[in-house]
Amino acid sequence: MTSPALSNELSRADQWFGFRLTVPAAVILIALLALPTGLTILYSLHDVPANGASLGPFVGFENFSIVLSSPVFWRSATVTLLFSVGFVTLSTAIGLAMAILLNQKFIGRGLARALLIIPWATPWLVIGILWKWFADGSVGGLNAVLIALGITSDYHDFLADPNTALPVTILAAVWRQASFAGILLLAGLQTLPDELGEAAALDGAGVWQRFLHITLPWLRPALATVAVLNVIYAFLQFDVIFAMTQGGPGDATQVLSLLIYRQLFAVTQIGLGSALAVILGLVALVGGLITVKLLYRGHVQ
């Protein structure tokens, strides 16, 4: 039997060991995350010159005031919200559907599961370039598919139409993200004991009831992870939209991340761009927290 003094010493030793193990990761996180975040907040409070040679004069919340009173910001925020809702909903739903399908036994399941990784392995920028050609109004495959299905009768320039440009960029982003969601949710489904479903079926529960009362609750932790990640990806999405439309036509697809890029790197208004980045970061953080709270509300073990 270990004496209290010895167990305290072991505990301290364990704590110190644990601390030392986490130090490398903490240093990296501070260097790559905390420092840039702190600098961005600092820049947002100053009128930073374009060459970044100094912080420039301190202006307090002036940059935030300019941003929050700008109709350009609010239009961009609206576009970002619409994009995010579509992106999160569709990628989660399609990912879940793919996971359920790939959890069934059928010939070629192994190949299908392997193919699931391909969109996820494709860089965002490449996705944007591919979809730009796919949605092209003259030679794009999307038009051909829609005409073959009888949905449209003529070629349409989706990316030049402010009414269709945003939905098409959402589709492009979902095409990649759904595979990621599917992979995570499939992993969650693999841990679901078959006996639960069998027992429910024996008790007369239908497919939909089993899905609602067994599968979904079991997947809640995985769904929470997927949803939070999707929310963050949605708010920070840049590459796909930049490749496809660069925020156009007009400002139809100008999400906040693109606006930040323009302010920081094109117009070099570093203070304003940093203020935008701080606002977007806060929104993404709040969005993620709300998502977690909603998903874990009323959770029953």
Add this chain to the structure above:
Amino acid sequence: MMKTRKADGSLQGRMDRRTFLKASGATALAAMTPGLMAGRAEAAAYAGTLDMLAWDFQPDTIKKLVAEWTAQGNPAVNVAVIPNLGYSSALQTRLRGGDKIDLYYNFAYNSQKFIDQGWASKLNGLPGVDDMLGEMFESARGRHVNAAGDVISVPYFSAVHMLHYNKDMLAKANIAAVPSTLKEIYDASKALKDGGIVASPYVAYWVKEFCEEYLHTYLLNEGITAFDESGKPVFADDPKTVGVFEWWQAMYQEGLAPKSVLNDDPGKLSSEMAQGNAAFFVLHHYFLTSIRSLKGPQSDNVFQSAIGGKNFTLQIGEVLQMGAAADADRKAATWDLMKHYGWKDKAGKFTVFNQWAKAAGLAAPYPGFFTDPDVIAAFPTYYDLPLISKTFETGSKVVPARTLPWYPDFQAKVGDIIHPLLLGQATPQKTVQDLTDAAAAASGGTKRL
């Protein structure tokens, strides 16, 4: 000076015979050929490597041209090439991060800003700079010399906005004369569309980032001055300005330009002309090379004509700037390369421009360029060089305001204002007002999104 003997027995503080002869020879050569040769001795004095940054238009040609300069006994050059799309952002990020780049491509409208931020050096007083400016078209000088008389860049290339047109399609529509004014282009486009010859006759590079060039092209076509000599926006004072935006909106709204022009890149637009899906394409004159070299079914029917009628078209040119070099020898070597790349070689020939002419139809803003037999031989035969030269000389204007330090902020806003006009979300009158406000905010230093 106290002379002491070094370990090897030679005297310190005295030049040896070899070094003296070398310096004398270099000095004599420099004295024989002023302007061009001045600076060559200094280039040889620098033994390191220069760093150059360019965008990705024919990167192998860039490296070849620079290597030819090095092969003449000049310093080695490390040429880095990055995409044209996002070039300004990438360049500014590198410079802000402390990258030391000896010379780099830049967009003319950014050149003064780079001087003001300490990223680029003025070229005042450098050997041969006055001769170089003296040899330029007068219309081109305003791009490289700011209002204070500082020389801020040298030419990389120059071009004029011209109309590329399909000759066969005009003949089919019984259009006798090639349209030149905005109204004539509208009427011709309408005739082509209504006659079923081509669905969307007019294409142009109307992506957001490029709308600013077309703004000036179309205003100049109507004889409208956009900015006065002090840089104040005066286009709103001209009653014809609203008409320009009415035209622009009508071209898009009535389907005379395809909806995709808000997103299409120049490669696709050239392809549309080559394939016969468009009859008119207004952009830099050298795009005729792109259209012809695509060898599409209609490529050989595409020719070039001046636009603007009795008025003007826009002369543009992108530039080379010298980085903020502290070392005198390095600066001298960089200047030597800049003269070679943006003017003439040691022998007084337009070697670099000759090769750009051959490779891509690019032009140089020097009258002598258009009469140089080697250049004439280098240009493909489908170019009307006298027409292009005349357009440079008297048919085009550089907009000097584009090199004002606040201009990049205005340039960035133009596309945001023009796209709503084209999409029918703003009236021509509102567009005039919004552009005026954007120019006033940029020049007044007012921060806004």
